[in-house]
Structure formats: C-alpha cells, structure tokens
Amino acid sequence: MKILFAKDYDEMSRKAANIIASQITMKHNSVLGLATGSSPIGTYKELIKKYEQGDLCFDGCYTANLDEYRGLTKDNDQSYAYFMYNNLFKYVNINMDKTNIPDGSNPDAEAECKRYDKVVEDLGGVDIQLLGIGHDGHIGFNEPDDSFPVGTHCVKLTDMTIEANKRFFARKEDVPTEAYTMGIGTIMKAKKILMVASGKDKAEILYKTACGEVKPDVPASILRLHADVTIVADEAALSMIIEKAPELVIGLPKK
Ligand code: GLP
16 A cells, blocks of 8 residues: 655645546556545546646546445436536546446346446456545445445445535435445455545544554455555645654655
C-alpha cells in the first residue's frame, strides 16, 4: 500500500487525477471503477480540465460504478447515476453506453446483483478502481460486517452512513436505507486501486485502514492485501498516520 501526501483537497485531487489520466493514456480502453461522495468530486473536476485541454480522451473507456441507492431511479437527483452524469460524464467525451451503475430502480435485488456482477465480468474486470472511504471504513457500500462480501449485494446502510449522507438530502428520512454495492471481492480483483481521502474526520479510519488489523469490521483494511493500492490523502486525513507512522507517507514535507 502506497500512501501519498497531499497538502490539501486540491492537491489530493490533482495527484489522483494524474494517476487516472496516466492509466487512460497507457490504455485507451481502460475499465474505470468509479466512486461517488464528496472526496472524488475534485478528481473528476481535474479530469474534466485535462479533457478540455485536449490532454485526455475518454471515448475508449468503460466505467463501472461501485454502488447505487436501492429505490432511486437514475433521474432522481440523489441517485449516484445522476451524480456521475453531473460531475463527470456530461463534461467529457465518454460514450454513455459504456457506463455502468447498478440499477437502483430494480426492486428485484437478487436479479440486479447477478446482472451487475455479469456486467463487470463481461468487461473483463476493473483496471483502476477509485474509492472514497466512509467513517466506519466502508468502501462502496460495504459496511462493517462479520465477513468480507464477495460479489454485488444489497446492503442495509448503517445509521452512521445514513447520518453522514443525509447532508445531500432534504431530510434524514429521505435517505434510502438500502443500496446495491459491488462486493469486496470484486473491488479486490481490480488491477489497481486508488483511494482518495480528505479531512480530519477521516484521520482515525485511515490510520486503522493502513496500520490496524485486517478485519471485516474495518472493510477498507482488506486493501492491505492488494498488490497495487495507492492512497492519496490530504494532511488532515493523514494526521494520525503522520503522528504514529510517518515512515509510511510518501512525499511528507520535512519540518
Ligand atoms: C458513500 C459512498 C462511498 C463513499 C462514502 C464517503 O457512502 N457510497 O463510496 O466513499 O460515501 O463519502 P465522502 O467522500 O463524501 O466522505
């Protein structure tokens, strides 16, 4: 696991976008595993900038998003499909037919999860998987559990996650209580993994992810078993790692 220092959110976003851009440049038909939340928004803005400057072309790329709220249609402004369209897809030359997100409007959870696993499998797996991290260590919507789920599944969101995500909704009651998410097994099969994290509120969970025990009640901790993981995080999110294990951080400015 490589941990890259960024001084703030903007630097984190630039560094993460550079990694994704080099992936697309080296392989024009890359399968990009994409994520939602506030952490990757800056990364998407930087990718859009590179596209506008003529440095990046998305028309060969395929995408597979991590997750979607169960019960929301893709035109609902709180759906992750809507988020992806309005934070990235509509600004770049991606072919929308090559974009994939679990269908939250499918009430048949079993059928939808099976369908989505097949979608990812038919793409040949993910080349680079972008991840944020929840306060409880969830990745995608893989919440703390007794085991690491393998494939796409339907999850009940924890109160901590509903609480954290209510900021995007008019009322807490409007936050869906369930979601479809790629499993940890699928995430771990991605060839490369890139996590972005920012803010003091992520410092403890990032420390547990990088330095604690690998266990399913900190889902992100399993990333330590993956051969090619890069975490790009800002100084605030890295503060506990910097305090307890500074040798793990690449690019840490000398005091
Ligand atoms: C949601 C998403 C996750 C994301 C997490 C953290 O629960 N399903 O993929 O990583 O939020 O979001 P943020 O980046 O806004 O802190």
